[in-house]
Amino acid sequence: MANTENTGKWGMVIDTDRCTGCMACVTACAMENNIPWTGEEEAGYGRGMHWIRVQRLWHGEYPEVKPEFTPTMCQQCGHAPCEPVCPVFATVHSEAEQINLQVYNRCVGTRYCGNNCPYTARTFNFFDHEFPTPMDFYLNPDVTVRRRGVMEKCTFCVQRIHKGQEKARAEGRPVKDGEIVPACAQACPADAIVFGDMSDSESQVSHIARSERRYQLLPELGTEPRVTYLKGGGYYGG
Amino acid sequence: MEDTFHLALFHEDQLDQVAEAIAKLKKLGLRDKDMSVISGVPFSEKILGRPMAWTRVPYIALAGAGVGFLVALALNVGTVMQYPIRVGGMPYYPIPTSIVVTFELTMLGLLISTFLGVFIETISPSFGPKGYHPKITDGHIGILFDCPEKMDEKVHEALKALGAELIHRSEVPRS
Amino acid sequence: MAADAQSLTDMQIARYEEEEDPRQHLMFDPRPREEMNRMVLEAMQTTTPRYWITVGILGLLVALLLFGAWGNMILNGIGLAGVRPPIYWGIFIVTFVFWIGISHAGTFVSAILRVFKAEFRRPFTRAAELMTTFGLAAGALYPLIHLGRVWVFYWMMPYPNARWLWPNFRSALVWDFLAITTYLLSSTIYLYLPLIPDLAMARDRTEGWRHYFYMVLSLGWRGTEAEWLRLRKAIGIFAFAIIPVMFSVHTIVSWDFAATQVAGWSSTIFGPYFIVGAILSGVSAVITILFVLRSTMKNMKYFIRPEHFNALGKLVLVFSMSWAYFFFNEYLLHWYGGYKVVRDLLMHHATGPAAWIWYTMLICNVAIPWLTLWNKKIRSNPTAMFVITLLINVGMFAERYTIIPLTLGYQRFPFNWGQYTPRLTEISIVLGTFCLFIFLYMVVSRLIPLVPVWEVQEGQHAHTLRKVGKSEVPSVTELD
Numbered sequence: 001m002a003n004t005e006n007t008g009k010w011g012m013v014i015d016t017d018r019c020t021g022c023m024a025c026v027t028a029c030a031m032e033n034n035i036p037w038t039g040e041e042e043a044g045y046g047r048g049m050h051w052i053r054v055q056r057l058w059h060g061e062y063p064e065v066k067p068e069f070t071p072t073m074c075q076q077c078g079h080a081p082c083e084p085v086c087p088v089f090a091t092v093h094s095e096a097e098q099i100n101l102q103v104y105n106r107c108v109g110t111r112y113c114g115n116n117c118p119y120t121a122r123t124f125n126f127f128d129h130e131f132p133t134p135m136d137f138y139l140n141p142d143v144t145v146r147r148r149g150v151m152e153k154c155t156f157c158v159q160r161i162h163k164g165q166e167k168a169r170a171e172g173r174p175v176k177d178g179e180i181v182p183a184c185a186q187a188c189p190a191d192a193i194v195f196g197d198m199s200d201s202e203s204q205v206s207h208i209a210r211s212e213r214r215y216q217l218l219p220e221l222g223t224e225p226r227v228t229y230l231k232g233g234g235y236y237g238g
Numbered sequence: 239m240e241d242t243f244h245l246a247l248f249h250e251d252q253l254d255q256v257a258e259a260i261a262k263l264k265k266l267g268l269r270d271k272d273m274s275v276i277s278g279v280p281f282s283e284k285i286l287g288r289p290m291a292w293t294r295v296p297y298i299a300l301a302g303a304g305v306g307f308l309v310a311l312a313l314n315v316g317t318v319m320q321y322p323i324r325v326g327g328m329p330y331y332p333i334p335t336s337i338v339v340t341f342e343l344t345m346l347g348l349l350i351s352t353f354l355g356v357f358i359e360t361i362s363p364s365f366g367p368k369g370y371h372p373k374i375t376d377g378h379i380g381i382l383f384d385c386p387e388k389m390d391e392k393v394h395e396a397l398k399a400l401g402a403e404l405i406h407r408s409e410v411p412r413s
Numbered sequence: 414m415a416a417d418a419q420s421l422t423d424m425q426i427a428r429y430e431e432e433e434d435p436r437q438h439l440m441f442d443p444r445p446r447e448e449m450n451r452m453v454l455e456a457m458q459t460t461t462p463r464y465w466i467t468v469g470i471l472g473l474l475v476a477l478l479l480f481g482a483w484g485n486m487i488l489n490g491i492g493l494a495g496v497r498p499p500i501y502w503g504i505f506i507v508t509f510v511f512w513i514g515i516s517h518a519g520t521f522v523s524a525i526l527r528v529f530k531a532e533f534r535r536p537f538t539r540a541a542e543l544m545t546t547f548g549l550a551a552g553a554l555y556p557l558i559h560l561g562r563v564w565v566f567y568w569m570m571p572y573p574n575a576r577w578l579w580p581n582f583r584s585a586l587v588w589d590f591l592a593i594t595t596y597l598l599s600s601t602i603y604l605y606l607p608l609i610p611d612l613a614m615a616r617d618r619t620e621g622w623r624h625y626f627y628m629v630l631s632l633g634w635r636g637t638e639a640e641w642l643r644l645r646k647a648i649g650i651f652a653f654a655i656i657p658v659m660f661s662v663h664t665i666v667s668w669d670f671a672a673t674q675v676a677g678w679s680s681t682i683f684g685p686y687f688i689v690g691a692i693l694s695g696v697s698a699v700i701t702i703l704f705v706l707r708s709t710m711k712n713m714k715y716f717i718r719p720e721h722f723n724a725l726g727k728l729v730l731v732f733s734m735s736w737a738y739f740f741f742n743e744y745l746l747h748w749y750g751g752y753k754v755v756r757d758l759l760m761h762h763a764t765g766p767a768a769w770i771w772y773t774m775l776i777c778n779v780a781i782p783w784l785t786l787w788n789k790k791i792r793s794n795p796t797a798m799f800v801i802t803l804l805i806n807v808g809m810f811a812e813r814y815t816i817i818p819l820t821l822g823y824q825r826f827p828f829n830w831g832q833y834t835p836r837l838t839e840i841s842i843v844l845g846t847f848c849l850f851i852f853l854y855m856v857v858s859r860l861i862p863l864v865p866v867w868e869v870q871e872g873q874h875a876h877t878l879r880k881v882g883k884s885e886v887p888s889v890t891e892l893d
Binding site: 042045046047053055056057072081084085086087088089106107108109110111112114115116118119120122123124125126127128148149150151218221223 | 496568586669674821826829
Binding site for chain 2: 614
């Protein structure tokens with residue numbers, strides 16, 4: 001019964017060579033986390049709300065161009081730049097899940113964290129957004145909806161982590177590897193996103209994260225991201 | 239109030255005469271505490287040959303700085319003890335960031351208490367001759383003094399010789 | 414040769430005659446206190462219809478542009494402003510930094526120049542301190558205005574509460590809150606203390622509501638030795654203690670940026686760089702305001718003279734040079750450091766779509782003052798100084814604009830680069846705080862004596878012309 005406590009160092013591995021840029025993760029994330037639609041005009045101005053985005057960059061010279069897709073979300077930094085700058089402790093480090101939390105109720109909307117996130121992973125509720133019918137039927141009861149003036153970001157689907165842990169505890173067993181899957185990983189048709197407990201060295205995510213193709217986003221900043229990316233290096237070309 | 243006093247007014251450029259008048263009044267037997275100089279611009283006691291006035295403002299200011307420092311300590315340490323929250327991999331009690339808070343609150347305590355010191359000393363009762371004349375803010379220098387009635391004439395004569403405009407105790411307006 | 418020598422002496426004589434008569438200086442042109450009092454009170458009590466119309470229009474504009482637009486933004490959401498990811502801070506924070514910078518003028522003029530006994534400060538210390546107080550009042554609104562949820566702003570204050578949850582004292586924004594509170598309170602007190610003798614002066618010479626107003630505010634001032642000693646001790650403590658507070662305020666404002674990981678913000682030189690910029694813009698604003706006071710208020714031409722523009726102009730030139738030094742230092746090392754993100758950023762500043770802002774900054778902050786202010790004739794010309802200092806403040810606004818939205822727009826992921834355009838609500842609120850500043854200043858200029866008469870008279874007592882050989886040399890006696 002040692003492993004039933006709510007601990008674990010949750011992590012994610014994203015294989016950019018497998019990513020097809022289909023945006024299923026973006027959609028799934030929006031459905032799971034009640035992320036509002038901001039509308040055509042707002043999104044056009046750059047205020048579309050996504051907790052995960054697929055960065056598409058072109059490589060090569062025309063016409064020999066190749067797209068490169070990098071799904072990017074909050075990297076759940078160990079030393080998160082967004083956390084200490086918040087004046088009201090609205091974004092804090094969770095000691096239990098080892099992720100970075102956003103407390104919507106506490107947020108006063110200084111947007112300082114948004115500026116200081118080197119991954120620009122945070123999105124802000126510039127207005128109160130309505131969920132048009134029938135989209136409001138899909139609202140996820142496990143996730144709060146956020147009002148205007150509040151910052152939000154990827155939580156690694158913390159509601160699913162808790163659900164999984166509670167289920168395992170009720171059945172008196174440790175959480176199984178692969179039992180907890182965030183919406184983006186669940187939706188990914190190419191299995192480019194793998195999620196799991198990094199503190200368990202035998203988990204699938206730990207195995208993949210040790211790959212020689214691993215890299216992290218902006219490692220020079222010392223943010224200790226919990227998301228590892230894979231790219232090139234032999235298996236799939238580049 | 240019964241204790242109004244004589245007021246000798248000098249013109250703003252008669253500074254030497256003021257100093258002389260104070261010396262003369264002393265010679266006539268008035269003590270320093272029976273006199274008070276009021277003026278529209280500051281003159282140091284040395285210029286007029288007066289004993290040093292005193293004030294506690296610097297001590298009050300220091301005490302205020304101490305209070306500010308303690309408040310800063312309470313905020314830096316006490317509030318974290320009540321609800322420790324981990325942010326950005328920082329320790330719970332980081333010294334560099336507490337220095338900023340400590341500096342600001344110490345200075346706030348110092349500066350506010352300086353003002354409070356001035357305010358409290360101003361509204362506290364003061365001893366010594368009372369009286370005022372609007373000409374003071376026109377740059378006149380006034381000597382307020384108290385003397386036994388039988389000396390009135392002698393004193394008035396001495397001051398008039400120096401060019402003072404004398405206002406008898408019964409006529410001194412109060413502020 | 415003889416002719417040459419002759420013309421040389423002629424030139425020298427001509428130059429000697431060009432040398433000003435000391436009577437051009439306020440300190441050597443004393444007037445009886447009674448008359449100065451009358452002049453100051455007259456300036457204070459004269460209100461023309463034009464004044465009332467201006468005040469009325471400004472008040473209306475404040476209500477409409479500032480509070481109307483702000484209220485509308487609170488009701489609808491901060492989205493009415495043009496900020497967008499990744500540029501989460503826009504022209505609100507630009508104007509915030511601008512006002513905090515302006516507010517450094519009062520302290521600089523009246524505390525630093527007081528500590529160093531620069532005598533030319535005497536007639537306009539109060540005008541500068543008033544700028545500090547109202548600049549801060551206008552600036553301190555912005556941390557509230559820009560909040561997403563301003564109705565819970567008090568969560569940033571340390572107060573005991575049932576949740577046992579206090580503000581995060583590791584956040585630069587909380588330091589900012591503490592520093593601005595400290596500075597606002599202490600600069601208001603610093604405005605008030607030397608005002609007491611002048612309020613007593615006004616009390617003795619006014620009737621009606623004004624008499625009662627000044628009677629209460631002057632705290633029964635009589636001018637006794639103890640009162641003067643107390644006041645001078647307190648001013649002494651303030652003059653020394655408020656200087657580090659002033660430095661800390663703009664340093665902490667700069668730390669809002671420098672403490673982050675944002676490329677182009679994370680710089681150890683930001684503290685002094687911001688301070689120098691603040692003093693540059695603050696002293697310039699003092700000149701601007703002195704010009705306005707001089708040309709709109711009665712009797713001000715006696716107190717505020719070309720010599721003051723000249724003296725402040727030298728300071729502006731010095732600070733413009735220091736600003737350029739810090740700017741170049743920052744630029745060179747970022748460029749030399751070769752971190753690709755910052756180098757691209759510098760390229761974008763100089764060649765991007767908003768490059769004109771960057772060039773405005775350089776032209777107004779460096780080229781204009783360097784080309785004009787070395788010349789004493791220009792420095793002594795109030796109108797020219799008015800234009801130059803106004804342009805410097807345009808340049809300083811452009812500097813903050815470059816540092817904030819233009820830097821945030823080009824961060825590490827090119828995928829997320831963005832451009833920001835201020836929207837109507839933002840521009841309206843920014844204009845609204847400018848109106849608020851002018852409105853407050855205009856109202857208070859008719860409520861308190863704007864020239865510290867006792868300080869001017871004290872200075873005039875201390876200044877004499879001493880005969881040295883054949884010439885009369887200005888000399889100052891240290892009375893305190």
